[in-house]
Amino acid sequence: MSVPYLPLEAWNKRWTLDGSEVRCLLCGSGQNLTQAGAFHHGFGCKARTVEAQYPSRELATVLQEKIRLGLF
Numbered sequence: 001m002s003v004p005y006l007p008l009e010a011w012n013k014r015w016t017l018d019g020s021e022v023r024c025l026l027c028g029s030g031q032n033l034t035q036a037g038a039f040h041h042g043f044g045c046k047a048r049t050v051e052a053q054y055p056s057r058e059l060a061t062v063l064q065e066k067i068r069l070g071l072f
Helices: 006-014 055-068
Strands: 015-018 021-024 030-032
Touching: 006 015, 006 055, 021 055
Parallel strands: none
Antiparallel strands: 015 021, 021 030
16 A cells, blocks of 8 residues: 655646656646756746746655655
8 A cells, every 4th residue: 555745746736747847737838857947937827936946856855855764
């Protein structure tokens, strides 16, 4: 029986992986996983916030913690 890892579930509610790109689930805008800059949403995207978003960094942090906890 697998136990859901909540931080990864939360990430998956906002983002998706498409090959080497991370995409916003609402506007479909994409950015290469290796790109260091902030994510740029499409015009009028409701997922856009005042604070810069870094989905690649967030995913790396979530995966590192999952590995550290022995859940991966």
